[in-house]
Amino acid sequence: MPETAPSDILIVDDEADIRELVADILEDEGHGTRTAANSDAAMDQMNARAPDLMVLDIWLKDSRMDGIEILKTVKRDNPNVPVIIISGHGNVEIAVAAVKQGAYDFIEKPFNIDKLLMTVNRALETSRLRRENAALRGQEGEQAELIGAGAAMRGLRQSLDRVARSNGRVLLSGPPGSGKDVAARYLHGQSDRATKPFVVVNSATIEPERMEEVLFGVEHEDRAHDKGLFERAHGGTLFIDEVADMPVGTQSKILRVLVDQAFTRINGADTVRVDVRVVSATNKDLKREIEEGRFRQDLYHRLNVVPIEVPGLDSRRDDIPELFKHFVDVLHKEQGLPRRDLSEDAIAILQTLPWPGHVRQLRNMVERVLILGADSGPIAASELPQEPDASAGDNRDQLSAALAGLPLREAREVFEREYLIAQINRFSGNISRTANFVGMERSALHRKLKSLGIVTLSRGGARMATVDDVEDGGGDAEE
């Protein structure tokens, strides 16, 4: 068997004899098997964990869906799982139709053991290759789906849609993990260049001495040449990630390319003309980088024709349930992790956590919960890590230590302040929704906020709660 870990094969057949026979044969060969007698059981098994392969009887008695419907669902939700159809003597035509619909192959009953094993091994090898290819594509970059129906993401999508129609250079700013890379891919996908290449250069990960070779390519003595990323992106988009980390020497060369739309390769004499739209991203303050001499002001002006800010997850907590569900679906498709819903109390906790690592941190948490948690049923609050990062844990310890040293009245005040700030931030500064959740009248909540010195302020397009440490000023709690 080519795989090192035993393969996981799901056998779906309404006849117990056939299920057991196929399972015995496959287990004797070292494969792992699971079985299902009808479509509901098959779907439960699929959702718990996607198998490496499905062996599916086309006729299923007492089943909500027939084999073809199950096949369609698998091909839609888990396209990398190959399906081998078992067909009776009289329905080979249906089996052939199933292959046209995406089944890997079919075997006829009564089946020959060698043929069964050969088909299974070939299908598993195909599935392994598909998974490897999907992983490689994942390294190149994920799909350009920009998830989030909240106001901040709607605003971002609108800006990207508008600028996509032009050819203007865009500078995306936002904290690490907020989704600048996804925003750049989305922009490319919405533009006239969508069918042309989207090429990424991450300035922070390329050795500075190799940067120019990577960007502009190299010409050899025999006039053969290696293409650089500018040339590979011809007709499409070049995404310069972490642009602040670009070596200063290379910055002036990039500036020249932006002015001339042409360059020469390293050791080359010929001028290479390119039509490339440059989108760049940074999580640093480029103005400060300019002041401190690390970034060229003229390049900044060339790159920053349209500045677009990607909001951090802490200012769009209303998107958390949707993002969570999206990552569960992605991880189910990519890694076969269980497809699970979120319980209401888990949603409440997720929306009050601090998220210093933004969407990337949320994705990592989803992965951890799906790997370590139960196989099915909604995710409970108890399955979530206490805090998504160590520094937030320190805050909580500090808070409990501080509370322990206070008389009850003051401790209650400190707790109420922390609790209400977290809840208001969770509902993006909306006092009515906060009041509804915490179980207070809106006017009573307003009075409470005032007495605790909590105000809401606009920050990066979102309303956030904070403690008003400026006497009688700073802002007012409002929707």
Ligand SMILES: Nc1ncnc2c1ncn2[C@@H]1O[C@H](COP(=O)(O)OP(=O)(O)OP(=O)(O)O)[C@@H](O)[C@H]1O
């Ligand atoms: N709106 C979104 N919809 C779907 N997935 C998202 C969204 N925003 C971020 N992600 C996912 O979160 C992860 C981090 O996003 P991304 O790499 O785009 O962040 P970034 O801001 O470019 O980070 P860095 O500054 O570290 O390069 C990726 O897995 C990405 O697919």
